[in-house]
Amino acid sequence: MVAKVWFLLKLLMFQGLFTSPPQDPGFDFFYLALQWPGAYCDTKRACCYPTTGKPAADFGIHGLWPNYNNGSYPSNCDPSNEFDPSEISDLVSTLQTKWPTLSCPSNEGYKFWEHEWEKHGTCSESVMDQHGYFEQTLALRDRIDLLQILTDAGIEPNDEFYKLNDIKKAIEEATGFTPVINCNKDPEKNRQLHEILLCVDKSGTEFIDCPMPTDRCPYSNIQFAKF
Numbered sequence: 001m002v003a004k005v006w007f008l009l010k011l012l013m014f015q016g017l018f019t020s021p022p023q024d025p026g027f028d029f030f031y032l033a034l035q036w037p038g039a040y041c042d043t044k045r046a047c048c049y050p051t052t053g054k055p056a057a058d059f060g061i062h063g064l065w066p067n068y069n070n071g072s073y074p075s076n077c078d079p080s081n082e083f084d085p086s087e088i089s090d091l092v093s094t095l096q097t098k099w100p101t102l103s104c105p106s107n108e109g110y111k112f113w114e115h116e117w118e119k120h121g122t123c124s125e126s127v128m129d130q131h132g133y134f135e136q137t138l139a140l141r142d143r144i145d146l147l148q149i150l151t152d153a154g155i156e157p158n159d160e161f162y163k164l165n166d167i168k169k170a171i172e173e174a175t176g177f178t179p180v181i182n183c184n185k186d187p188e189k190n191r192q193l194h195e196i197l198l199c200v201d202k203s204g205t206e207f208i209d210c211p212m213p214t215d216r217c218p219y220s221n222i223q224f225a226k227f
Contacts, residue, residue: 026126027066027074029211030200031180032140034059038157038227039194040102042186048104052096057157057227059146061099062195063116064137064204066123069211077123083114087130095134098141127204136204144207146196149174150224161221167193168215177207183217192223 037055041047049055067073088095092109101112113134121133128136147157153170155162164181171179175198182195199210 026077027123027202028069029067029202029208030124030204031063031065031067031197032137032200032207033062033065033195033197034141034146035062035195036157036193036225036227037100037102038225039184039186039192041227042192042225043184046104047102048106050096050101051106051108052100055100055102056097057147059141059196061137061141063120064124064133064140064200065120066202071212071214074123075119078125079118079122081118081122081125081130083110083117084130085110088113088134091131091134091138094138098138099134124204127202133204140200140204140207144175144198146171155224157224157226159223159226161223162193164215164217164220164222167222171196175207177209178213180210180213181215181217181222183219183222186223186225190223191217191219191221192225 036059037047037057065073085092095113096109099109099113101107101109103112117130117133121130124133149170150156150167152174153166155167155170168179168181171177177198180197180199181193182197183191184194186192197210199208199213200206201208
């Protein structure tokens with residue numbers, strides 16, 4: 001009897017060596033950051049269109065950013081896991097359309113994607129590899145058509161000013177989730193709709209309510225710039 005009990009204990013110990021608990025990704029949620037190109041180009045920095053030509057007048061991806069519930073975020077988590085363009089070769093044409101660069105001098109976009117992967121993507125590598133990071137970000141972006149949502153609510157990119165609360169309400173009613181709004185300032189000091197952030201669970205698959213839904217745009221009226 002003693003021998004049988006000892007055998008069972010050893011079996012359980014052996015199985016424990018090969019059974020890993022669910023892995024904590026090391027952060028609490030993602031921000032999916034989508035930027036309006038008209039506002040980006042209206043800053044004093046101006047902008048340069050990519051070598052593929054002027055992007056569509058639509059919200060483009062800025063990034064998918066791991067964040068903590070306390071408002072801070074990890075960055076540059078694994079310098080050894082460098083950006084490898086060959087990992088995303090099948091996604092390049094889609095990235096150039098939906099994740100376009102506007103930085104100068106004009107370029108294809110690889111430096112932008114490299115920056116986003118090495119600063120933010122490496123902090124999510126417990127959840128997804130490099131290809132998965134870009135592929136899943138594209139998939140999330142496709143699930144919510146922000147421009148259509150705003151246009152349907154009478155909020156158009158025509159250089160007019162709109163109430164911040166109306167912008168948030170339109171997105172919340174269409175998606176079920178309250179966005180976080182970021183503004184920029186153009187040379188005339190107009191506050192503009194620059195970025196819309198939506199929160200995603202730490203698996204990177206489902207939209208969620210933001211743990212800290214605090215706007216970075218303390219203005220009641222903001223401009224929706226032309227592009």
